[in-house]
Amino acid sequence: MWASQRAGAVPGSIFGRMNAAAGRARAAGLEVIDLSIGSSDQPPPEAALAALREATRDPDTYRYPLFSDTAPLREAAAAYLARRFGVTVDPDTEVLPLIGAQEGLAHLLLAVTDPGDTLLLPDPCYPPYLGAAAVAGLRTVPLPLRSERGFLPDLDAVPGDLAPRALLLNYPNNPTSAVADGAFFTRAAAWCRARGTLLIHDHPYAELTFGGYRAPSALGAGLEGVVELHSLSKTHHLGGFRVGFAAGDAGAIAALARVKGAVDFHAYLGIQRAATVALGLPDALGRAAAQTFEERRDALVPALRELGWEVATPQASMYVWARVPGLEDSVAYAVRLAEDTGVVLSPGRAFGMLGEGFVRFALVQPPIQLAEAARRLGQGRSVRHGRQS
Ligand SMILES: Cc1ncc(COP(=O)(O)O)c(C=O)c1O
Known part of the structure; x- marks a missing residue:
């Protein structure tokens, strides 16, 4: 009743849905690997x-x-x-x-x-x-x-x-x-x-x-x-x-x-x-922190390529942007993936129409967790083509 047209025009966020899916995975006993939000896990200077x-x-x-x-x-x-x-x-x-x-x-x-x-x-x-x-x-x-x-x-x-x-x-x-x-x-x-x-x-x-x-x-x-x-x-x-x-x-x-x-x-x-x-x-201090994200990139990108995903090697940022073969509904895919495997990603559609077909990984976990996420993605392949939610 009190929302202005301006407030009403602000688009809703898909991240609430991803958070809810992560909650369901936890409730089902899965260990969640959350790679959805680009919030640095490194300590400030x-x-x-x-x-x-x-x-x-x-x-x-x-x-x-x-x-x-x-x-x-x-x-x-x-x-x-x-x-x-x-x-x-x-x-x-x-x-x-x-x-x-x-x-x-x-x-x-x-x-x-x-x-x-x-x-x-x-x-x-x-x-x-x-x-x-x-x-x-x-x-x-x-x-x-x-x-x-x-x-x-x-x-x-x-x-x-x-x-x-x-x-x-x-x-x-x-x-x-x-x-x-x-x-x-x-x-x-x-x-x-x-x-x-x-x-x-x-x-x-x-x-x-x-x-x-x-x-x-x-x-x-x-x-x-x-x-x-x-x-x-x-x-x-x-x-x-x-x-x-x-x-x-x-x-x-x-x-x-x-x-x-x-x-x-x-x-x-x-x-x-x-x-x-x-x-x-x-x-030099900033370079050392950047190297942490570079090591994570190097843990994740080859593992995704082994799954047959199309992914460039980023030269910067804290994200890996990957095109998932055959993906038509990145939101439904990411929600099901979170529920079934505990791996929480950002669906490409959350970033715009041209994001459809992609998912975004935030490199906010150590290499061992990223490797585990890729392993679960491989196992969860049936998730994409399989059961309907
Ligand atoms: C492109 C872009 N701009 C701005 C921000 C937010 O920056 P700040 O924390 O300084 O508000 C982010 C955070 O993820 C971002 O990715």
């Missing part, structure tokens, strides 16, 4: 936790934090962008702390669009993108990500008369784990500038990269008309702390600050201090 502990003993952190109090985090973010990507931003006007990239995106859309504007966004995509677009009252136009193109969009195929207010991209990508190079962002930024479109790049997996691969920043294409969202959830395993930052076009950042000023008082100062410390840590 000890120095960041120490900064937070210390902050809780400092009464100066108990008050509302003001914009001026965010200066150390803004400066640490600017130094990180310079060190890691060679990008120069003004910490006063081109950086803004966030309460996570997800919060940042929802408020950024409110800050830079008007109801009825068009948002071009990938299919498949991180599902909250659609909720954020619905809250902002946007018309969404899907931009297909297909395996033949390495899950990169074909911007030349977008009709010439479509002038979206914003284009949303995300590389390393969730759910496909595809990566993009600097030249791709240069082309995307030029495409956006030609159409008067803001390029929003969601970049939470910036440091979860494997081997010699390092992910570029979209800000390498220049700050004008580009905003990038960074998160410490995956790069520093601080997901529960809710902290990140936006950087880029000064006009868009100012608009975001204005909207957020009506909504929140910035993150708790202790969390800001933890994030400030984390962003200043040597890159």
